[in-house]
Amino acid sequence: MITNKLKNYVLPCAIALFSFTSVHAQNKATAATEGKINQIIKKMTLAEKIAMLHGNALFSSEGVKRLGIPELTCDDGPLGVREEVLRFDWKSAKWTTDSATFFPNGSAIAATWNPALANKFGVAMGEEANARKKIVMLAPAFNICRMPLCGRTYEYYSEDPFLNAQLAIQSVKGIQSQHVAACVKHFAVNNQETQRNSINAVVDQRALREIYLPAFKASIQQGGAYTIMSAYNKVNGYWCSENDFLLNKILKQEWGFKGAVMSDWGGTHTSVNAAKAGLDIEMGSSGPYDEWYFANPLLAAVKAGKVSENVINDKVHRILWVMFHTSMSANHPAGKMNTPAHSKTVYDIASESIVLLKNEKHLLPLNTTSIKSIAVIGDNATHKFSLGGFGAGVKARYEVTALAGLKSRLGNSVDIQFAQGYKPDYQTTYTDQQKEDANKPNQALIDQAVATAKGTDAAILFVGSNRDYESEGQDRKSLILPFGEQQLINAVTAVNPNTIVVVIGGAPYDLNEIKKANHTIVFSWFNGSEGGNALADVLIGKVNPSGKLPFTFPASLGDSPAFALNTYPGENGTANYKEGILVGYRWFDTKKIDPLYCFGYGLSYTDFAYSGFSTNKKVYNKSEEITARLKLKNIGKYAGKETVQLYISKVNSAVLKPEKELKAFKKIWVEAGKEAVVSMALNVKDLAYYNDKTDKWVVEPGQYKIMAGSSSRDIRAVGSINVQ
Numbered sequence: 001m002i003t004n005k006l007k008n009y010v011l012p013c014a015i016a017l018f019s020f021t022s023v024h025a026q027n028k029a030t031a032a033t034e035g036k037i038n039q040i041i042k043k044m045t046l047a048e049k050i051a052m053l054h055g056n057a058l059f060s061s062e063g064v065k066r067l068g069i070p071e072l073t074c075d076d077g078p079l080g081v082r083e084e085v086l087r088f089d090w091k092s093a094k095w096t097t098d099s100a101t102f103f104p105n106g107s108a109i110a111a112t113w114n115p116a117l118a119n120k121f122g123v124a125m126g127e128e129a130n131a132r133k134k135i136v137m138l139a140p141a142f143n144i145c146r147m148p149l150c151g152r153t154y155e156y157y158s159e160d161p162f163l164n165a166q167l168a169i170q171s172v173k174g175i176q177s178q179h180v181a182a183c184v185k186h187f188a189v190n191n192q193e194t195q196r197n198s199i200n201a202v203v204d205q206r207a208l209r210e211i212y213l214p215a216f217k218a219s220i221q222q223g224g225a226y227t228i229m230s231a232y233n234k235v236n237g238y239w240c241s242e243n244d245f246l247l248n249k250i251l252k253q254e255w256g257f258k259g260a261v262m263s264d265w266g267g268t269h270t271s272v273n274a275a276k277a278g279l280d281i282e283m284g285s286s287g288p289y290d291e292w293y294f295a296n297p298l299l300a301a302v303k304a305g306k307v308s309e310n311v312i313n314d315k316v317h318r319i320l321w322v323m324f325h326t327s328m329s330a331n332h333p334a335g336k337m338n339t340p341a342h343s344k345t346v347y348d349i350a351s352e353s354i355v356l357l358k359n360e361k362h363l364l365p366l367n368t369t370s371i372k373s374i375a376v377i378g379d380n381a382t383h384k385f386s387l388g389g390f391g392a393g394v395k396a397r398y399e400v401t402a403l404a405g406l407k408s409r410l411g412n413s414v415d416i417q418f419a420q421g422y423k424p425d426y427q428t429t430y431t432d433q434q435k436e437d438a439n440k441p442n443q444a445l446i447d448q449a450v451a452t453a454k455g456t457d458a459a460i461l462f463v464g465s466n467r468d469y470e471s472e473g474q475d476r477k478s479l480i481l482p483f484g485e486q487q488l489i490n491a492v493t494a495v496n497p498n499t500i501v502v503v504i505g506g507a508p509y510d511l512n513e514i515k516k517a518n519h520t521i522v523f524s525w526f527n528g529s530e531g532g533n534a535l536a537d538v539l540i541g542k543v544n545p546s547g548k549l550p551f552t553f554p555a556s557l558g559d560s561p562a563f564a565l566n567t568y569p570g571e572n573g574t575a576n577y578k579e580g581i582l583v584g585y586r587w588f589d590t591k592k593i594d595p596l597y598c599f600g601y602g603l604s605y606t607d608f609a610y611s612g613f614s615t616n617k618k619v620y621n622k623s624e625e626i627t628a629r630l631k632l633k634n635i636g637k638y639a640g641k642e643t644v645q646l647y648i649s650k651v652n653s654a655v656l657k658p659e660k661e662l663k664a665f666k667k668i669w670v671e672a673g674k675e676a677v678v679s680m681a682l683n684v685k686d687l688a689y690y691n692d693k694t695d696k697w698v699v700e701p702g703q704y705k706i707m708a709g710s711s712s713r714d715i716r717a718v719g720s721i722n723v724q
């Protein structure tokens, strides 16, 4: 099935009001709804029930026409409602009405550190889903960014479970505010694409609970997600689609999930085991649908007494419960596509996601009175990022490229010349040799770029990757900048002292050479329909950058835990997560390894001074809330936003604890010269670690260090509290 899908993808083809309160609590199913669901189930034949439990086309499962139950329709995905494909084939349906808003990718949303924007993203995508009559959006995707080469890092949010959870909750709430079900994915421990259909991720209970599950738990319990997608891989020996521990024990029993679990496409392996272990709907790519595990074979298993009809009824109940909150809900919104408000949401996310990595000469923001000519160099200046990467592609109604953004902002006053600089000749289907060849520099294009850059007041180099290079179904081979970009950067930098490097990508890259040799570096993302406008506004200073890295950029691949411990891609089909809880900065800090750029890093055009750090108390009991306060003064010339990050560490812990862990953050706007009070709250019980011997969350009594920082390595204030 997967091969089939791959083949077809590579064919030439291409606020509402922000509200933290609109929780669709799982337990709100009224008695009336329960009654209706039970009545429907009573009227259904076994065959009708089974028909609801598996796909009847690529993106739908059966309803019951005679009882007025519609099909359950779904669609990808994280970057917007994808192009309509044929009912039984991944090929484009060639609609003319399916152009949609292209939203910034997951790591871009994460780089905003702004849950309110994640909510706005969800609302806008929910509205577009309704306009396209999709009931389940296969989004958001937020597997932990464990390993920097993972091909889907750009779809996911972060290496940190807390940041991950805050964004997941709000994305889900936003989508579901439109009576569209979010399908949070991929449950669970799906952190690499290499061997994703077979790999067995062996992970200890503590890492599972502290790192890999929190965002799923939060999206269910706080976000109220109606559906969840089981991952392709195995966890601790069992396929995620038939993992009794994950699906029945944790998700349904412990977390109280009332919705439906659907498999990833083609990720079901058995009828009886999967049915008993908690999978509710089997989805996949190609028919004959009647022969799928959850079709005739499951019907036969029920008739043979191998699976009880109660198990089937429970699954149907869950699907109907989802429907009563979505397609069959009262006042179901009509939806809308491509509205100015959606574009504004994209612009706002993009503007807040861009990370200023280095600005040593204060070349940024561009001085548009003295700069009269700019050489814009690099394919990424004109590249569009909406399509590619399998399921996460969007047929964008429009996409403003970086060059178009700069021209629209500066075109009348500045002479802008473009040179391509490199050719991104890369396809997921290429052989290793072809992929290697794609990274060779193109001297003719470099020469042209050098000629264009020579003598201009500034050169802006747009490098990085694209949606073919970072993709579902494959991991990157290394962290190096592809397509001979480093040679291009060196050549252009040598002839133009005012060279600004803008790296566009969705994951960490090796920027060692640039960090050493270049004075001005910006990191941007696959930033959606308005990406070019937002980027231009950051470069000219209309927007003061406020993005912070949602994951560590290692100085060398070998420094990151999966590589340091030689656990990627695994041996004999098993990836042993030996680093346990030490994922991302938890590893780098604890092991005292300097990263290239640390988690939470990002500069601004202004500076912020932290002072007056305090907590409301010094000694807490385990049921109390800690409030930390500080004063944040904008001591520079530009108004801007700062994300204050609150980290905690246990002093003299009896068990292994990371050097520090993010427990709260707040993004706040401060006018130049002004001071703001920042207040952050967390519960003492959030300091707990998971004791895998007793299977309990434990708050260790004693002293904790509480740290406020501008990044995980730029701690500006330290306090101490005691827990009794």
Ligand code: BGC
Binding pocket: 076, 077, 138, 185, 264, 265, 390, 391
């Ligand atoms: C991906 C899912 C996606 C599904 C449907 C799978 O290959 O892993 O994330 O939702 O395809 O396109």
